[in-house]
Amino acid sequence: MDRKLGTVAKDNPDEVERTDVGRALTVSRPELLVNGDDGTFRHLVHDLLAFSSRLEAVREKFGSHLGLTGIQYTILVSVSHLQVQDGVGIKAIAAHLGLSGAFVTIETGKLIRQGLLTKRPNPSDRRRVLLQVSSQGEAQLAALAPMQREINDAIFDSLDSEGFGALATQAADLRKGADKALALANYLLSVTGDKA
Template identity: 45%
Template sequence: MSLKPAKGRKPLPLTVSRPALLMDGTDIAFRDLLHDMLAFSAVIEEVRQRLGGLIGLSGTQYTILTSIARLSAVIPDLGVNQVAEHLHLSGAFITLEVNKLVAAGLVTKAVNPEDRRRVVLTVTPEAERRLTELVVVQVPANDSLFEPLSAQEFKALRGIIAKLAGPGDRAVQLITYLAPTGRLDEVPRDVRTPV
């Protein structure tokens, strides 16, 4: 695709200003990247929902359960805060979802012996059974999702995505700060005026 606007068409204002995100003075490549990321994100979300559904969980509960199962193997006394940080979610949200997993008999909570205000999370044998049975579908699905990547590309992608996951909250907070009412027509003029 050409990165230049069609002749006779006035281009829309740029949606980014950082030179690293502009190609040939346009944001077309940036917009293409976002749209590809959104398409891939939608596919990952659908896969997550379906895998969760296969073991009787929502996609979010499935992600939290697998995170607890894998993290508890390497983090002694795994708690809500570590799971929340790992998944880039709030501790309050993780607590609500963990309580549902406890009620379903898939996670246990015990008092942390080093800090009685905190809990230690572990998966139950039933959760381990479900997660083990799920790999017959999970492995081919994940292999298919990432089939085009070489080992080197996968390593690079991991680094890039890890960098991008961090500032996401800041971007959302910035939108709230710039448009606190949620209405664009109420954003102060000095903020809306392009530089």
Template identity: 45%
Template sequence: MARQKTKSERNQIPRRHDGAKPKGSLPLTVTRPELLNDDTDRDFRKLVHNIFAFMARHEAIRDGHARQIGLAGIEYTILISIGHLALDGDVNVKTVADHLHMSGAFITTVTSKLQVLGLIEKTQDSVDRRRISLAITEKGKFLLRSLAPYQREINDVEFAALGKEDFQFLSRILEALIVSGDAAVALQRYKASIKNDSKVA
């Protein structure tokens, strides 16, 4: 006569064999071996979701900096970018657009608002009249100087986990990811255009 299982044995969840796919497993979202661990993309998904989580916090902090001086987040970003880029020479719409990886049309719209607020000034290039130089006014510099003590305290806490080598490594990685990200966006748009063309045909 077969032995009856105890209550603990009946409630025990059977273990799956090593190498077997878990029930209801999802398809891989990447295929590069460098991004896989034990033939799964779980570490990759964790990285992507952590990026989302950090960017949400960073954007909240950026918006908080902006509120301190009465600006929207993107207005503050463009204002301080003009100030830092000016340390290397003349600044124009293309300079800012390239620096922030945004469209020139968008930068033009935001800088026009900053000009109305009296925070930047636009001057026409004496040689190329199509080119408009951007510079922060004294009012704009005053706002950034008044923000700096608050800003330093918050930024030091946000990036407290980074040592000097970590910071330099992360900076290099982000620059490389922006380049590969641009390539991925271009590929995605191309595939979308093919899909739309096939619908029309």
């Protein structure tokens, strides 16, 4: 192995890349290494995982306050934000949230039975439905909004407008990259017998 941090000798490309302390690198792109080490990258991933778990916990709290699960709350809010005059379809909600259409159909059915969503046939395709938040659902979301604003302001307290814009762009890019990575992981880990 080449003695530079995080590099592999050119004569043996199959050799595992390692840092100077012998730890296998978890990334190879130079942009993700600091002095040839992946420690900062690993800290970033763990910070993002911790952040994600806190967001999930807050979402569960919002949902619980309305008598819903976290994902039901998220679907309700998503319908509220995406509906136009005629409503929004299951497929659009599923794509927005990165969930399967079948799962969204099941969860929206529960919200309809609770009186928080309404559905009607899509006039342009009678096989599909359009969802809208009911007046009861809108009232519940409006009652939650003051607490939601305060909590969301606290979560993102460290951002100024420039940082917020950059984060919004980066989050969208990271989501696309994560989708590609998940497909790659499904392929690579199935090929290697899930031993990685």
